[in-house]
Amino acid sequence: GESKKWVLLVTAQTPTNIAVIKYWGKRDESLILPINDSISVTLDPAHLCTTTTVSVSPSFDQDRMWLNGKEISLSGGRFQRCLKEIRARASDVEDEKKGIKITKKDWENLHLHISSYNNFPTAAGLASSAAGFACLVFSLAKLMNVKEDLGQLSAIARQGSGSACRSLYGGFVKWIMGKNDDGSDSIAVQLADEKHWDELVIVIAVVSSRQKETSSTSGMRETVETSMLIKHRAKEVVPKRIVEMEEAIKNRDFPSFAHLACADSNQFHAVCMDTSPPIFYMNDTSHRIIGCVEKWNRSEESPQVAYTFDAGPNAVMIARSRKVAALLLQRLLFHFPPNADTDLNSYVIGDKSI
Template identity: 70%
Template sequence: MGATEPQWVLMATGRSPTNIAVIKYWGKRDEALILPVNDSISVTLDPDHLSATTTVAASPAFPSDRMWLNGKEISLSGGRFQSCLREIRKRARDVDNEKKGIKIKKEDWEKLHVHIASYNNFPTAAGLASSAAGLACLVFTLGKLMNVNEDYGELSSIARYGVWKCMPQYIWWICEMVYGKNDDGSDSMAVQLVNESHWDDLVIIIAVVSSKQKETSSTGGMRDTVETSPLLQYRA
């Protein structure tokens, strides 16, 4: 990359359905690494009804990282977004797009800024795991843009920095998020239990009685539970 090169834009788009926990983790044993106190089992829902679609673009013309959610710009200063960007950039590889004449070396990704546009086709922050779908989609799409060669389990461990969910871009359908035992969280990732053909007659109906943003975030609720509940140790 050099100052005289044309101001190209490289883009990638991904879509992730949301997934709802049947057995939910509730509470973290490490707030910084987002390590939960128990496993969870989740069911991936129909992406036509509940999904996040994210487009990411990189260009030497972008002076900073920026993000828009449902058409409104949001701050990227929060730790979870920065953690996801940092971890994906660490794993980025060379990109050679012959069609567009773009060549990017893996070390250049640290200097390139990205623009992110994400859209949810269902109510956001209303209890339907919009953060899970959005962060999973973000990690998957950034990995696609930066030619990250990691399997979905590894990517799920990166998405954990945003929200502790699986990577539902592919149809895992029913998956388990293993809480892990290692202090660094390296063994905390998603694993498939069964695929979409396992339970053909299962139907999930979601009734949205209010699209308002919930008053207590999951993060806040979990923190309160860990700090005040004498029963959490038995649940976990």
């Protein structure tokens, strides 16, 4: 009848984030509680981001979701957990113009349709789950008039994917591991906003856009089960680096920032190699990029570019200025010349098959 005709929609856009002090390892798998704090930079929303539209209508008979236009299952525990946590906090929604009134109680029986698009390769180690779950939780919270602050929403996004909690804020963000067993204090906080250090330029070299072989979730589980080095990292190394990195960000101290970011990326990959069986996320091209940047940084008075690699071979480089970013691109094109048949809009270093 008439009452079934309305649809209420909310659209949100969330950028991905790149960790400069890495999260790797959980102390609680189902709540997604980490074994150490981490710090990230949230990218500019114009580049790597997820756009999600959530909608509700009395004519929907089940919760459904589409990713990049293809329907996907919502039955996974992580989706269900996020939906449940948000639904539990829903409030009344009223739109007088459209004649819509949804009470707190109605939300228990109404169904959702969710449509999400990534403007970058999914699961190629470019943190698509981070932007995805952050955007899902944020848009659902808006739709359902959830009155929690961003910190509390970050604890919900965390239960979708750990790194997602850091994408609710722009600029520099810390995910505090927390002490509680229920995860209530394992939340993200903003260290500095996007204007604080806006000379920095992030350049991502897509070394391969193929899907990675070892998912982060199983990779970090195997590391926690088999690596001795991870214990030293989580207990001794990261706590010190967190303090130093916060200081470097506050003072816009690029040499310290670059030193810490590169060292932490390298230790994360060392910990992967210390896993049994060993996990290799970087490839020869990744190693060559590290060589080029290290050589350049050593030939100058102080570092010009920081690099960091996540659970895949793609290089994320952070240049200290626009001028340095232009020189970096020149150097990359010199060392990794594109083929004549390479489409420059999707220039993939060392991987002609894409």
